[in-house]
Amino acid sequence: MEVTVAEPQTDSMAAALENILTVSKNGPGLCPVRDILDRIGDKWSLLTILHLGRADNLRFNELRRHIEGISQRMLTVTLRSLETDGLITRTAYAEVPPRVEYRLTALGRSLLGAVVELGNWATAHAPAIAEARRAFGVE
Amino acid sequence: MEVTVAEPQTDSMAAALENILTVSKNGPGLCPVRDILDRIGDKWSLLTILHLGRADNLRFNELRRHIEGISQRMLTVTLRSLETDGLITRTAYAEVPPRVEYRLTALGRSLLGAVVELGNWATAHAPAIAEARRAFGVE
DNA sequence: CAGAATCCGGTATGATACTG
DNA sequence: CAGTATCATACCGGATTCTG
Numbered sequence: 001m002e003v004t005v006a007e008p009q010t011d012s013m014a015a016a017l018e019n020i021l022t023v024s025k026n027g028p029g030l031c032p033v034r035d036i037l038d039r040i041g042d043k044w045s046l047l048t049i050l051h052l053g054r055a056d057n058l059r060f061n062e063l064r065r066h067i068e069g070i071s072q073r074m075l076t077v078t079l080r081s082l083e084t085d086g087l088i089t090r091t092a093y094a095e096v097p098p099r100v101e102y103r104l105t106a107l108g109r110s111l112l113g114a115v116v117e118l119g120n121w122a123t124a125h126a127p128a129i130a131e132a133r134r135a136f137g138v139e
Numbered sequence: 140m141e142v143t144v145a146e147p148q149t150d151s152m153a154a155a156l157e158n159i160l161t162v163s164k165n166g167p168g169l170c171p172v173r174d175i176l177d178r179i180g181d182k183w184s185l186l187t188i189l190h191l192g193r194a195d196n197l198r199f200n201e202l203r204r205h206i207e208g209i210s211q212r213m214l215t216v217t218l219r220s221l222e223t224d225g226l227i228t229r230t231a232y233a234e235v236p237p238r239v240e241y242r243l244t245a246l247g248r249s250l251l252g253a254v255v256e257l258g259n260w261a262t263a264h265a266p267a268i269a270e271a272r273r274a275f276g277v278e
Numbered sequence: 279c280a281g282a283a284t285c286c287g288g289t290a291t292g293a294t295a296c297t298g
Numbered sequence: 299c300a301g302t303a304t305c306a307t308a309c310c311g312g313a314t315t316c317t318g
Contacts, residue, residue: 181290181291182290182291183291210291210292210293212291212292212293213290213291213292216290216291235298237298
């Protein structure tokens with residue numbers, strides 16, 4: 001089953017843009033998009049979400065192996081952040097050695113669609129960006 | 140006209156996840172998602188893209204007025220970054236006083252869909268996140 | 279295994295002043 | 299109007315060490 005990606009460019013998008021950019025509803029000058037990106041726009045959050053989206057449930061060191069290059073500290077920090085935002089749950093089992101499982105909440109899974117679309121765009125257009133940078137570097 | 144947002148959760152998403160998370164195609168351990176977020180995941184890029192997506196073409200100080208809180212320096216830096224990535228174009232008119240127009244490239248517009256979806260999610264679920272943080276803060 | 283605590287450097291961001 | 303240049307700083311993230 002195919003998924004129509006982007007490119008509709010209809011006025012539904014214009015309406016969405018209007019809605020999104022209508023700032024300062026909640027806080028003083030706080031745009032939801034800015035607010036969200038302050039949370040998941042860091043170095044590891046989205047990647048963590050993607051991996052949990054694929055595997056449904058992962059342990060601490062499983063995640064660490066999957067997310068190449070992440071430090072122990074940053075995995076901890078990232079997981080705590082996602083947890084306090086209600087995007088993942090942390091389940092610790094009273095065993096020895098300890099076992100802790102992380103998985104997406106319903107809220108977290110609801111984010112997965114947008115993230116996947118962003119990921120699709122990234123994989124599809126990464127070459128174009130690399131090309132643009134090269135062209136600009138020469139100039 | 141309605142837009143069906145997320146929630147298909149079909150195996151097309153599973154396939155997309157596999158594809159996105161298949162790391163190390165281009166560089167050494169470079170995931171496209173990480174790569175993209177290193178560029179547009181900063182404090183102002185997405186917001187700039189959204190505003191240019193709405194207005195089609197904006198001048199420097201127009202953007203500055205629209206993007207609440209951005210400093211002159213950061214707007215310059217952000218625009219340069221987006222330009223070298225091939226997401227926007229910069230057109231300077233030899234007039235006095237000078238006039239410079241920024242607009243999305245085709246590449247930039249192709250990103251708009253994913254960004255808008257992320258924005259929709261953000262505006263829709265911002266209350267849920269705020270609620271989660273409050274609940275966690277009490278605990 | 280799953281972390282906590284500490285130290286530390288680079289960078290992203292901001293404030294300010296100046297220019298063509 | 300549309301920047302550039304310089305300085306100051308906050309904080310993100312990595313390396314390391316220690317623990318239940």
